[in-house]
Amino acid sequence: MARVVVDVMLKPEILDPQGQAVQRALPRLGFEGVSDVRQGKRFELEVDGPVDDSALARIHELAESFLANTVIEDFTVKVEEVKAEAGK
Amino acid sequence: MTARIGVVTFPGSLDDRDTQRAIRLAGAEPVALWHKDKDLKQVDAVVLPGGFSYGDYLRAGAISRFSPVMETVIEQAKAGLPVLGICNGFQVLTEAHLLPGGMLGNDHLHFICRDQKLRVENATTSWTSDYESGQEIHIPLKNMDGRYVADEYTLDKLEAEGRVAFRYLDFNPNGSLRDIAGITNEAGNVVGLMPHPEHAVEPLIGTGRTDGLPFFTSILKKLVNA
Numbered sequence: 001m002a003r004v005v006v007d008v009m010l011k012p013e014i015l016d017p018q019g020q021a022v023q024r025a026l027p028r029l030g031f032e033g034v035s036d037v038r039q040g041k042r043f044e045l046e047v048d049g050p051v052d053d054s055a056l057a058r059i060h061e062l063a064e065s066f067l068a069n070t071v072i073e074d075f076t077v078k079v080e081e082v083k084a085e086a087g088k
Numbered sequence: 089m090t091a092r093i094g095v096v097t098f099p100g101s102l103d104d105r106d107t108q109r110a111i112r113l114a115g116a117e118p119v120a121l122w123h124k125d126k127d128l129k130q131v132d133a134v135v136l137p138g139g140f141s142y143g144d145y146l147r148a149g150a151i152s153r154f155s156p157v158m159e160t161v162i163e164q165a166k167a168g169l170p171v172l173g174i175c176n177g178f179q180v181l182t183e184a185h186l187l188p189g190g191m192l193g194n195d196h197l198h199f200i201c202r203d204q205k206l207r208v209e210n211a212t213t214s215w216t217s218d219y220e221s222g223q224e225i226h227i228p229l230k231n232m233d234g235r236y237v238a239d240e241y242t243l244d245k246l247e248a249e250g251r252v253a254f255r256y257l258d259f260n261p262n263g264s265l266r267d268i269a270g271i272t273n274e275a276g277n278v279v280g281l282m283p284h285p286e287h288a289v290e291p292l293i294g295t296g297r298t299d300g301l302p303f304f305t306s307i308l309k310k311l312v313n314a
């Protein structure tokens with residue numbers, strides 16, 4: 001078992017009003033010094049079997065065609081080691 | 089024989105019935121199409137109606153775009169089948185890359201519902217030939233994700249090729265770049281817009297005008313004269 005994380009962000013040149021709303025709320029919470037916030041999406045894919053090159057290539061294709069719309073968004077794919085959790 | 093115009097129903101479509109009604113009022117025959125069915129029932133044109141297909145999960149139109157019916161719609165649209173996407177249908181068309189650019193949440197982050205003034209910029213497409221270029225019309229607008237975006241190169245190209253079909257007038261309701269309300273593909277058979285022409289086809293309801301009806305008479309004339 002492995003976890004593959006796909007992060008999707010709006011392209012930098014595209015306005016992100018949700019991120020702006022979050023940023024504007026920060027001073028009210030007493031949190032100063034953050035000049036910009038951009039909000040994205042994170043997908044965690046639990047993959048059966050080994051995450052080899054061909055599995056990663058397929059996930060890349062999935063991210064490019066479905067999880068992200070590359071007209072407006074950028075994405076990254078990374079493999080995350082899943083630690084053997086106690087009690088499982 | 090009149091023209092047969094298909095209207096796709098996705099889970100979460102809202103305006104499929106209104107669109108069928110508008111098609112009937114224009115004098116064509118509406119044909120109900122189902123998202124799970126690849127068969128287009130030999131229709132002469134297709135409308136993707138408004139609503140919130142698949143709850144707008146992931147991105148508006150992103151899941152509908154992979155539905156069985158869209159496989160056939162995409163293939164035939166590329167071969168010249170006239171396709172109109174209204175609101176959520178426009179979002180599906182950009183997600184399917186039948187139209188360039190993408191749709192994002194309104195810049196003010198609120199749902200908006202209003203009578204919207206538009207200018208018809210291109211009256212040569214399959215769906216706009218009954219308008220005159222430069223004509224100003226009022227039709228209802230109601231959406232959450234109505235902000236049209238594309239890169240500068242694409243926007244310049246759309247403008248240069250006359251592919252901005254409709255522009256918002258007086259008020260930009262969602263932050264769409266260059267006030268773009270609707271666009272067409274190069275061939276003019278695929279058109280998408282955010283406002284709802286199917287809600288402005290009878291004097292009794294909606295804006296009290298019938299400014300949306302020419303969408304449906306345009307396509308009818310094109311198909312009948314073909």
